[in-house]
Amino acid sequence: MRSLVRITLALLLSLSFVVVLSPGRSTGVVAQATPATQATQANEEVVRTFFEQVLSQGNMDLIDDLFAPEFVLHTSADPSQDVQGLEGVMGFVMGLRTAFPDIVYTVEELISEGDSVVVRWHNQGTQQGDYLGIPATGKTVAIGGGNLFHFQSGKLVEEWGFPDSLSILIQLGVIPGGDQLGTATPGPMTGDAVAVATPGTADANRALMEQFWAAYNAGDADTILGQIFSPDFVNHTPAPGFPASGQGLVDTMLYFASGFPDQRASVEEIVVEGDLVASRVLVSGTHQGTAYGVPPTGRHVTYGGLTIVRIANGKMVENWGFYDQVSILAQIGALGGPPPEAQPAASPIGSPQAAAAIDWAAYSQLEIAASEAGYEAPDSIAGGLVALTFTNNGQTNHMAMLIQAAEGVTIDELETAIKTDPMNQVALREKVLSFGGAGGIAPGKQQRLILNLPAAEYLIADFEFDTDQTPFVAKNGLKRLEVTAPTAAQPAEPAADTTVDLIDFAFSGIPQQMLPGTYILKVTSSGEQPHELAFVKLDEGVSAQEAFSAVPEPGAPLPFTFWGGVQDMDPGQTAWVEVVLDPGEFVAFCPIVDPATQKPHLMLGMVQSVVVS
Ligand SMILES: [Cu+2]
Numbered sequence: 001m002r003s004l005v006r007i008t009l010a011l012l013l014s015l016s017f018v019v020v021l022s023p024g025r026s027t028g029v030v031a032q033a034t035p036a037t038q039a040t041q042a043n044e045e046v047v048r049t050f051f052e053q054v055l056s057q058g059n060m061d062l063i064d065d066l067f068a069p070e071f072v073l074h075t076s077a078d079p080s081q082d083v084q085g086l087e088g089v090m091g092f093v094m095g096l097r098t099a100f101p102d103i104v105y106t107v108e109e110l111i112s113e114g115d116s117v118v119v120r121w122h123n124q125g126t127q128q129g130d131y132l133g134i135p136a137t138g139k140t141v142a143i144g145g146g147n148l149f150h151f152q153s154g155k156l157v158e159e160w161g162f163p164d165s166l167s168i169l170i171q172l173g174v175i176p177g178g179d180q181l182g183t184a185t186p187g188p189m190t191g192d193a194v195a196v197a198t199p200g201t202a203d204a205n206r207a208l209m210e211q212f213w214a215a216y217n218a219g220d221a222d223t224i225l226g227q228i229f230s231p232d233f234v235n236h237t238p239a240p241g242f243p244a245s246g247q248g249l250v251d252t253m254l255y256f257a258s259g260f261p262d263q264r265a266s267v268e269e270i271v272v273e274g275d276l277v278a279s280r281v282l283v284s285g286t287h288q289g290t291a292y293g294v295p296p297t298g299r300h301v302t303y304g305g306l307t308i309v310r311i312a313n314g315k316m317v318e319n320w321g322f323y324d325q326v327s328i329l330a331q332i333g334a335l336g337g338p339p340p341e342a343q344p345a346a347s348p349i350g351s352p353q354a355a356a357a358i359d360w361a362a363y364s365q366l367e368i369a370a371s372e373a374g375y376e377a378p379d380s381i382a383g384g385l386v387a388l389t390f391t392n393n394g395q396t397n398h399m400a401m402l403i404q405a406a407e408g409v410t411i412d413e414l415e416t417a418i419k420t421d422p423m424n425q426v427a428l429r430e431k432v433l434s435f436g437g438a439g440g441i442a443p444g445k446q447q448r449l450i451l452n453l454p455a456a457e458y459l460i461a462d463f464e465f466d467t468d469q470t471p472f473v474a475k476n477g478l479k480r481l482e483v484t485a486p487t488a489a490q491p492a493e494p495a496a497d498t499t500v501d502l503i504d505f506a507f508s509g510i511p512q513q514m515l516p517g518t519y520i521l522k523v524t525s526s527g528e529q530p531h532e533l534a535f536v537k538l539d540e541g542v543s544a545q546e547a548f549s550a551v552p553e554p555g556a557p558l559p560f561t562f563w564g565g566v567q568d569m570d571p572g573q574t575a576w577v578e579v580v581l582d583p584g585e586f587v588a589f590c591p592i593v594d595p596a597t598q599k600p601h602l603m604l605g606m607v608q609s610v611v612v613s
Helices: 002-011 038-055 060-066 085-099 165-171 178-184 202-218 221-228 246-259 325-331 411-420 425-429 544-549
Strands: 067-074 104-113 116-126 140-152 155-163 229-235 264-273 276-286 300-312 315-323 364-371 374-376 380-382 384-392 398-405 432-441 446-453 456-461 478-484 498-503 506-508 517-525 531-538 560-569 574-581 584-589 607-612
Touching: 038 060, 038 085, 038 104, 038 116, 038 140, 038 155, 060 067, 060 085, 060 155, 067 085, 104 264, 104 276, 116 264, 116 300, 140 165, 140 276, 140 300, 140 315, 155 300, 155 315, 165 325, 202 221, 202 264, 202 276, 202 300, 202 315, 221 229, 221 246, 221 315, 229 246, 300 325, 364 380, 364 398, 380 384, 384 398, 384 432, 398 411, 398 560, 411 425, 411 456, 411 478, 432 446, 432 456, 432 531, 446 560, 498 531, 517 531, 517 560, 531 544, 544 584, 544 607, 560 574, 560 584
Parallel strands: 067 155, 229 315, 364 384, 380 478, 498 517
Antiparallel strands: 104 116, 116 140, 140 155, 264 276, 276 300, 300 315, 364 374, 384 446, 398 432, 398 456, 432 560, 446 574, 456 478, 498 506, 517 574, 531 560, 531 584, 584 607
C-alpha cells in the first residue's frame, strides 16, 4: 500500500548520530611478561622505537634503520590508500607531526609471534595543522589503536594500522553531535594490576579466537556468551552507547548485523603470545539496514580491524577492538562527501534471456488501464496463472493491487473500510488477503506480470495519491473483479532470469549490478509478513540516500520515477514480474509497515539499490 511512502520518507530523516553515552573507562591492566625469543624481543624493540622515538619525537633519521625499502603500510582495506617505501613512511610521519606537533604515543602492549608484532597504544596530541582536510582546530585529542607489523630480516616490511579514527573525527568536532560523543572515548588505561590465570597453550588460545569469529559470522550469541566469554568479560573499547560487558559486545555485534545482514569477517591473521591473542580481520557486508543512523544504501562495504583478547582458564576475559569505522561511514556516504563510485561488476545473472521465451498469450488475460477517472478492466476472468498487463493512461502515478476480503469480512465491508480510512494500513491489512498486482508506475508506462489467482471475488485497488493528496481508493480507484475457476489445461510456469525472495526484512537475489534489458523475476513472498517489490528509477545525479532521506514538500516532484514491480503478496505467493531496466540507478524497496515496530519494511532492511550499466 503506497500510501505509506510519504510517512516513510519522514521517518528516514532521523539521519543523525544519536547515541547514548557511556563514561570513559579506566580499568587497569598490566601485561604479564611472557617468555619470548631473542628475535621476537628484537622485533618488539623496533616497534617500540618507532612509536616512542619516531612518531613521538620526530626522529626521522631512525626510519632507515627500522624499515625495509619495500615497506608497505595499509591504512585501510582500499589498496589505493597504501603508503609505500621509506619516503612514504617519512611523509606519513611528517604529515602526522605537522598536524599534531606535540603528539606522544604510549605503547600499552606488545604481542609477538614469529615475524609478526602487534602493538596496542594510545596517544595524545593537539591539532595545529591540517589533518585529513580538516583545518587546525587547536583541540587536544587522545585516542587508542592497534597495529600489526610484519618483519623481514629484522626490519619492518608491512604494517596494518587501526587507529580509532572515528574517535579523532568526533573529538575534532567534525561529526555531528560529536561534542558529547567525545567524552565516550576510552582514556589511557593505567592503574591496578589484575591477577593473571595460568595461560592455556598457544594452540588452544588460537582455536578459541577462531571459534569466536565462527560464532560471530553465524550470529551465534549463545555460544559467544556461554562458551567463549568468561562471565566477568570486560570490553575495554565499547562502542558508544553499549556497556563494557560481554553482553554489550554481543549487542554491538547484533547492531551491526542489523545494518549489514550478510556481513562476514574473514580472519586474515592470528598472533598469539602467552595469554594474549590478536586477530586481524577483514569484514564485508551490504548496507541493507540502518547503521550509524544512516538508512540502507545497498552499498557493499569492506573494512579492516584488529581485536586483541586476553584468555584465562579457557575463556576470553578482556577485549580491545579497533575497527576502521570512518571507512564504513565513508563507504555508506555518511561523511558528507560524495559516496564512492559503485564498483563496476557484471551482474551475476548475466544478460536477460527469459522474456523472449514467455508466451504471454498462453495465460488467462487480465488487461487493466488506470487513469484519474478510474479503472478500465473486465468484470470477470478465468483464474489460475494470469497474465496481467497494466497500463497507466493518467497524468499521475497509478497501481493495480489485487486483494480479496479476509475470512469473516465481506467484500462490501472491505470496500467500505478502504473508502472510509484508506491511510490506516495496519487496520486494513487485517481485512485483506493480498495477491500481488501491478506496482505503481508513472504516466504512460506499462507493467506486465504473471500472477496465480484462485477463483474468488477480488478488488482492484489504487492506493496512489491524486494531486490533492487523496488516495485514489477513496475516489474512483476501486473496482470489483470476479475470478472464475481456472481452465482445465493450465500453461506451464514461465521461465525467469532470477529468483527473488522477499524475506523479513530483505530482498534476497536481486543483484546490485545488472545489465540493461528486460528481465523476468520470479518473486516469492517467503517471510512471515506480506511484502511487495517496488522499483523506482532515480533521477540522474540523485543518490539513493538523497532520494530516501529528504522529506518532499507536499505535491513537490519526487527525485525518482515510479518503475513498477509487484504489489503486496501474502506469505507463500509467487509472481513473475517483468522489469525493463535501462541504464541508471534503481532502488527496490518494500513500504509495507511492520505491525510490531510500526516501521516500514524498507527501514528494517528492505531497500536496495541496483546499478544498471
Ligand atoms: Cu516487506
